[in-house]
Amino acid sequence: MEKTCVEQKKQYDILIIGAGVAGLSAAKSAYELGCRSILVVEHTNYLGGILHQCAHYGFGDGLNGPEYIQTLLDAFPNELEYRLNTTVIGIHADKTAVLSSAEYGVQTICFSQLILAAGCREIQAGALDIAGTRPMGVYTAGQMQEMINVYGILPQSPVVILGSGDIGLIMAKQIAEIGGEVALVEQNSVLGGLERNQWGIEQYAIPVYFDTTITELHGEKHLSAVTLGNGAELPCKTLLIAVGLIPNQELLDGIGHPDWLHLCGNCNRIHAMIESVVYEGKKAGISACEKL
Amino acid sequence: MLMKDSAVNEQIKYDVAIIGGGILGCFAARNLMRWNVSAVLIEAEDDVCKGITRANSAIVYTGYDNKPGSLKAALTVQSNRDFAKLCEELDVPFSRCGSLLVAFDSEAETVLQKKYHNGIRNGVNGLKLLSGAEVLELEPMLSANVRVGLYAPDTGTVNPWQLGIAACENAMANGCDVWCNETVSNIVRSENGYWITTSNKKVHAKAIINCAGLSADQVQNLLYPAEVSLDFDGADYLVMDKAIAKPKHVIFHETAEGKGITAVPCTEGNLLLESTARALTVPFASTLEGIRSVKDTVKAVLPQVDTTKVIRSFGAVRPNLRGRNGENISDFYIGNPAPDFYSLIGVKTPGLTCADALGRSVAEKVAVYLHAEENTAFSPVRKGIAKTDGQIICQCEQITKGEIIEAIKRGATTVDSIKRRVGTGMGRCQGSRCTYAIERLLEEEIHGENVRRAKETI
Ligand SMILES: Cc1cc2nc3c(=O)[nH]c(=O)nc-3n(C[C@H](O)[C@H](O)[C@H](O)COP(=O)(O)OP(=O)(O)OC[C@H]3O[C@@H](n4cnc5c(N)ncnc54)[C@H](O)[C@@H]3O)c2cc1C
Ligand SMILES: Cc1cc2nc3c(=O)[nH]c(=O)nc-3n(C[C@H](O)[C@H](O)[C@H](O)COP(=O)(O)OP(=O)(O)OC[C@H]3O[C@@H](n4cnc5c(N)ncnc54)[C@H](O)[C@@H]3O)c2cc1C
Numbered sequence: 001m002e003k004t005c006v007e008q009k010k011q012y013d014i015l016i017i018g019a020g021v022a023g024l025s026a027a028k029s030a031y032e033l034g035c036r037s038i039l040v041v042e043h044t045n046y047l048g049g050i051l052h053q054c055a056h057y058g059f060g061d062g063l064n065g066p067e068y069i070q071t072l073l074d075a076f077p078n079e080l081e082y083r084l085n086t087t088v089i090g091i092h093a094d095k096t097a098v099l100s101s102a103e104y105g106v107q108t109i110c111f112s113q114l115i116l117a118a119g120c121r122e123i124q125a126g127a128l129d130i131a132g133t134r135p136m137g138v139y140t141a142g143q144m145q146e147m148i149n150v151y152g153i154l155p156q157s158p159v160v161i162l163g164s165g166d167i168g169l170i171m172a173k174q175i176a177e178i179g180g181e182v183a184l185v186e187q188n189s190v191l192g193g194l195e196r197n198q199w200g201i202e203q204y205a206i207p208v209y210f211d212t213t214i215t216e217l218h219g220e221k222h223l224s225a226v227t228l229g230n231g232a233e234l235p236c237k238t239l240l241i242a243v244g245l246i247p248n249q250e251l252l253d254g255i256g257h258p259d260w261l262h263l264c265g266n267c268n269r270i271h272a273m274i275e276s277v278v279y280e281g282k283k284a285g286i287s288a289c290e291k292l
Numbered sequence: 293m294l295m296k297d298s299a300v301n302e303q304i305k306y307d308v309a310i311i312g313g314g315i316l317g318c319f320a321a322r323n324l325m326r327w328n329v330s331a332v333l334i335e336a337e338d339d340v341c342k343g344i345t346r347a348n349s350a351i352v353y354t355g356y357d358n359k360p361g362s363l364k365a366a367l368t369v370q371s372n373r374d375f376a377k378l379c380e381e382l383d384v385p386f387s388r389c390g391s392l393l394v395a396f397d398s399e400a401e402t403v404l405q406k407k408y409h410n411g412i413r414n415g416v417n418g419l420k421l422l423s424g425a426e427v428l429e430l431e432p433m434l435s436a437n438v439r440v441g442l443y444a445p446d447t448g449t450v451n452p453w454q455l456g457i458a459a460c461e462n463a464m465a466n467g468c469d470v471w472c473n474e475t476v477s478n479i480v481r482s483e484n485g486y487w488i489t490t491s492n493k494k495v496h497a498k499a500i501i502n503c504a505g506l507s508a509d510q511v512q513n514l515l516y517p518a519e520v521s522l523d524f525d526g527a528d529y530l531v532m533d534k535a536i537a538k539p540k541h542v543i544f545h546e547t548a549e550g551k552g553i554t555a556v557p558c559t560e561g562n563l564l565l566e567s568t569a570r571a572l573t574v575p576f577a578s579t580l581e582g583i584r585s586v587k588d589t590v591k592a593v594l595p596q597v598d599t600t601k602v603i604r605s606f607g608a609v610r611p612n613l614r615g616r617n618g619e620n621i622s623d624f625y626i627g628n629p630a631p632d633f634y635s636l637i638g639v640k641t642p643g644l645t646c647a648d649a650l651g652r653s654v655a656e657k658v659a660v661y662l663h664a665e666e667n668t669a670f671s672p673v674r675k676g677i678a679k680t681d682g683q684i685i686c687q688c689e690q691i692t693k694g695e696i697i698e699a700i701k702r703g704a705t706t707v708d709s710i711k712r713r714v715g716t717g718m719g720r721c722q723g724s725r726c727t728y729a730i731e732r733l734l735e736e737e738i739h740g741e742n743v744r745r746a747k748e749t750i
Contacts, residue, residue: 087684089690121721124721127603133576134606
């Protein structure tokens with residue numbers, strides 16, 4: 001197997017899945033340690049991962065997401081090989097990964113070390129105990145963040161956000177900033193998230209319904225209202241779900257945690273600060289090199 | 293769905309108009325094409341198969357439930373036998389996974405025995421009454437408290453809207469026109485048929501096949517007083533993440549109070565869980581009590597199923613057919629108020645199983661009425677959208693750009709209609725990662741360029 005791979009130049013010392021901050025940091029550190037056989041594979045058509053859609057400031061030295069990515073890319077070794085619009089659809093115990101792309105179709109790549117930096121996904125409405133109809137106008141908060149910041153599409157107001165973690169808070173502030181009517185629903189009796197993200201709630205006097213959750217959706221084609229745990233109905237046209245993130249570890253189903261596998265970033269555990277993502281990425285690059 | 297561009301013509305004439313593009317209308321259309329007739333399928337929604345056909349249990353029944361001698365029993369047994377061939381013709385995945393009807397108490401045991409004997413009389417193959425131990429051997433995921441089971445090896449599962457869409461594509465390939473976004477609002481008699489008024493058009497047809505699902509009684513009432521009427525109840529469904537451990541068979545649960553939950557290992561790999569019947573709230577809305585009671589009951593019946601891994605829940609509407617005096621009519625009902633008017637009213641379970649047979653039966657009656665000749669060019673074969681290699685758009689279900697574009701070429705005009713053709717957004721993230729990418733593909737394909745969607749205002 002390995003032999004065929006070498007013949008077809010599909011053998012890499014290190015394969016990195018995901019070109020977010022974690023994957024890019026891992027690639028850079030492995031390169032700096034002398035590794036020259038690295039491939040970074042990225043599902044989207046850009047480098048930088050989730051930061052691409054984070055228009056708010058608060059990354060590193062007061063930068064917004066895209067600016068922060070740019071600092072990473074400026075320091076990125078030119079020779080590093082990466083492929084965009086390419087998705088890893090399987091990882092196997094014999095140290096092969098299956099890639100799918102328009103250019104190469106379905107292709108098997110062999111590697112010695114694997115760095116999984118595939119980020120996380122959001123918990124979506126369907127996973128929650130929410131009854132009612134299934135109208136349009138229900139999104140995850142990150143999905144709406146991408147629609148607003150990358151594609152310039154604004155949500156229909158009023159907006160209700162379920163969950164007051166960092167992403168819920170950031171979205172509430174942004175929607176208030178652009179003139180939308182917004183309210184938060186939080187099951188605990190205090191706001192979640194970082195203190196700096198909580199300020200916006202006070203600043204824009206955003207109503208927060210504490211100690212309750214959303215139990216039902218209304219609206220035949222488009223969302224018209226949500227019901228809260230106490231029976232109250234909140235009229236709204238958009239609902240954003242911001243109740244948590246789940247590491248993308250499905251590729252590991254059936255292979256467990258072999259010693260050639262290194263996880264970093266949100267794919268390993270959910271990070272609140274970019275510094276710890278960079279740190280974990282570096283560490284993954286180093287430990288992969290050590291095993292070579 | 294795209295329609296033939298005859299929208300401006302005020303005087304459109306067809307031999308047959310089929311009202312309602314659910315699975316029954318689609319199969320009526322497909323089977324009409326076996327004769328030399330012109331036909332149009334008229335659907336109120338923006339795509340076919342968005343009504344009852346979208347929210348049901350996806351089971352291909354064997355016929356042991358049905359009363360011996362009934363039309364239901366005869367059609368179900370025959371349709372089950374023919375199902376693999378039908379799915380082969382239409383290139384739709386079908387899994388003959390078998391089913392176990394299980395009971396945990398002695399009262400329910402007698403029901404199983406009755407169904408077993410019904411099944412034998414109806415000619416259902418391979419039925420077996422099993423002890424608790426035998427049931428557990430076949431299906432170790434069931435609770436060890438199971439007392440008896442009725443095993444039916446011929447039960448299967450199929451994706452209902454995929455089958456309906458396949459029938460619709462096959463009808464179109466054989467010459468049937470399909471109009472979406474056209475609600476039939478009026479029907480009047482003419483000398484040799486009917487004038488039908490829809491949202492934007494007026495069309496003449498020599499005969500009508502009414503398959504308007506939840507409104508089928510009302511559509512018939514536009515012209516003929518129906519001897520039957522519909523009332524409704526509901527059910528709740530949960531779709532589970534593919535990754536969880538799931539039973540291999542369809543599991544029906546019989547309780548002392550009647551039918552309990554149903555668990556279906558779908559062809560896509562998800563487990564579908566259905567509640568018992570409940571009163572209807574808002575059409576197609578789920579209830580919190582229903583969602584919670586399914587989870588609780590599943591914990592008792594299939595304790596190893598991880599009920600926390602739900603990816604979607606939804607509500608269903610079940611039409612109940614009533615006679616003039618409000619009595620329940622349990623058999624299939626084919627209304628025929630005039631020689632040129634046929635209605636399928638209140639077709640619930642097992643309407644999916646029998647869709648081709650029911651569609652064929654009404655199509656044949658209409659063809660005979662029209663003295664139509666057989667269409668020797670009819671082809672029953674339709675090819676599905678093949679899995680292709682390439683750029684992945686939907687990561688959960690690993691659907692490529694090529695597959696999505698093919699769905700658009702076949703007439704999908706919304707993210708939802710793409711979803712129902714290739715399975716995008718059906719996975720654990722429920723489209724939260726790929727919806728916008730698909731919207732952009734739709735814009736590119738339909739408008740030929742990447743047009744920015746009109747900004748919604750706040
Ligand atoms: C909405 C949001 C706001 C945040 N705000 C702040 C902030 O203000 N300040 C701060 O310090 N931190 C913030 N963070 C935290 C931090 O920035 C992120 O946790 C960090 O960017 C995560 O980086 P990552 O590389 O682990 O994941 P990601 O950036 O998600 O990158 C993962 C990459 O992997 C790719 N991928 C996934 N699966 C595959 C596959 N199978 N094949 C190929 N490619 C794949 C994805 O396309 C993606 O590009 C925020 C996080 C989020 C989610
Ligand atoms: C909860 C539930 C579970 C079921 N489970 C199973 C099962 O597991 N196995 C099985 O074999 N069967 C099952 N069935 C039965 C099966 O799903 C139905 O028999 C079948 O889907 C009915 O299809 P239809 O075409 O009549 O209805 P629909 O799919 O509702 O189609 C009717 C169509 O008519 C359109 N329409 C209505 N009025 C108008 C108008 N005025 N003008 C134009 N168009 C109009 C509607 O928009 C709709 O698209 C189940 C049924 C229910 C309710």
